[in-house]
Amino acid sequence: MTAGPRFKTSEGEPRAFVIVTSSRSGSNLLVGYLRQVRQAACFGEIFRDTFPGRPGWDKLVERLDLPRDVADLHARDVTAFWELVLEQGLRRRRWVGAKAFHYHRRGDRIWDRFGQDDHRVIHLWRDATFDQYVSRLLALSSGEWKGPDGAPASSDDGTVEPEPLTFDAADYLAYRSALHADREAARARYGPAAGYVEVEYQQLRDHAFVGELLERLFGERIDVNETLRPQRARPKIEYLANPEAARPFTEDSMTRGFTTP
Numbered sequence: 154m155t156a157g158p159r160f161k162t163s164e165g166e167p168r169a170f171v172i173v174t175s176s177r178s179g180s181n182l183l184v185g186y187l188r189q190v191r192q193a194a195c196f197g198e199i200f201r202d203t204f205p206g207r208p209g210w211d212k213l214v215e216r217l218d219l220p221r222d223v224a225d226l227h228a229r230d231v232t233a234f235w236e237l238v239l240e241q242g243l244r245r246r247r248w249v250g251a252k253a254f255h256y257h258r259r260g261d262r263i264w265d266r267f268g269q270d271d272h273r274v275i276h277l278w279r280d281a282t283f284d285q286y287v288s289r290l291l292a293l294s295s296g297e298w299k300g301p302d303g304a305p306a307s308s309d310d311g312t313v314e315p316e317p318l319t320f321d322a323a324d325y326l327a328y329r330s331a332l333h334a335d336r337e338a339a340r341a342r343y344g345p346a347a348g349y350v351e352v353e354y355q356q357l358r359d360h361a362f363v364g365e366l367l368e369r370l371f372g373e374r375i376d377v378n379e380t381l382r383p384q385r386a387r388p389k390i391e392y393l394a395n396p397e398a399a400r401p402f403t404e405d406s407m408t409r410g411f412t413t414p
Contacts, residue, residue, distance in 0.1 A: 167348050168249065175285075179277060183275070187250065204227065231261060276339050276350070277354070
C-alpha cells in the first residue's frame with residue numbers, strides 16, 4: 154500500500170507520524186519529548202470521537218487555521234480530517250504527528266491510513282500489565298491523568314492521598330487480555346513497514362535511548378528534558394484495599410508471561 158510523495162521528504166522519508174498506544178503507557182511523556190524536536194508538531198488524542206469541544210480542540214483549530222465547521226468532518230470522516238491536519242501542519246513544520254489509542258475508532262479506515270508509507274508508526278506499550286491496570290484505576294478514581302511538571306519522582310507529587318481501590322480479578326484479566334491482543338494486532342499490522350518502531354514504557358526514562366530514537370526518526374539529536382514525573386511512585390499494590398486478591402498478578406509481563414488464574 155503506497156501513498157506516493159504527498160507527505161514525504163525529498164528523500165522519500167515519511168513526514169507524518171502516529172503514536173499507537175493505550176492509556177497509562179507513558180504517551181504524555183513521549184509527546185512531551187517529541188515536542189522538543191524543533192521541526193516537529195505532535196498533537197494529542199485528536200482521533201477520539203469526543204475530541205471536539207475538549208480543551209485542545211479550539212487550540213488546534215486556531216493553530217492550523219482549520220475551517221470552523223471542521224467538527225462535522227471529524228465526526229463524519231476522521232481520515233479526511235487527519236489529511237487536513239497534515240496539509241495545514243506540514244506547511245509550518247517538517248513533521249506532524251498525533252497519538253491514537255487502540256480503542257479510538259476501532260474498525261475505521263484511519264488505521265489503514267497509518268500503515269501507508271508516508272507515515273511512521275511509533276508503537277508504545279507497557280510491559281507490566283498489573284502496574285498499568287492499577288495506574289488506570291487511580292487515574293479514573295482521581296481524574297488526574299498526568300502529573301505536574303517538575304514534581305519529584307520519589308513522591309506522590311503532593312496530590313491528595315487516593316482512597317484505597319478494590320481489585321477485581323475478572324476485570325483485570327479482561328483488561329490484560331485486551332492489552333495483549335491490541336499489542337499483537339499492532340505488531341502484525343504495522344511491524345513489516347519500514348517506518349515502524351517499538352518503544353516500551355520503561356525506555357522513556359532512559360534519556361540516552363530517547364535521544365537516539367529522536368535522532369533516528371527525525372535526524373535531530375537533542376538533549377531531552379523530562380517534562381512529566383510519575384504521579385504515584387509507590388508500588389501499585391499499596392493502593393489497593395484488597396491486596397491479597399491482586400498479589401498473584403503483580404509480576405505479570407507482556408514479555409515474560411502472565412499468571413494463570
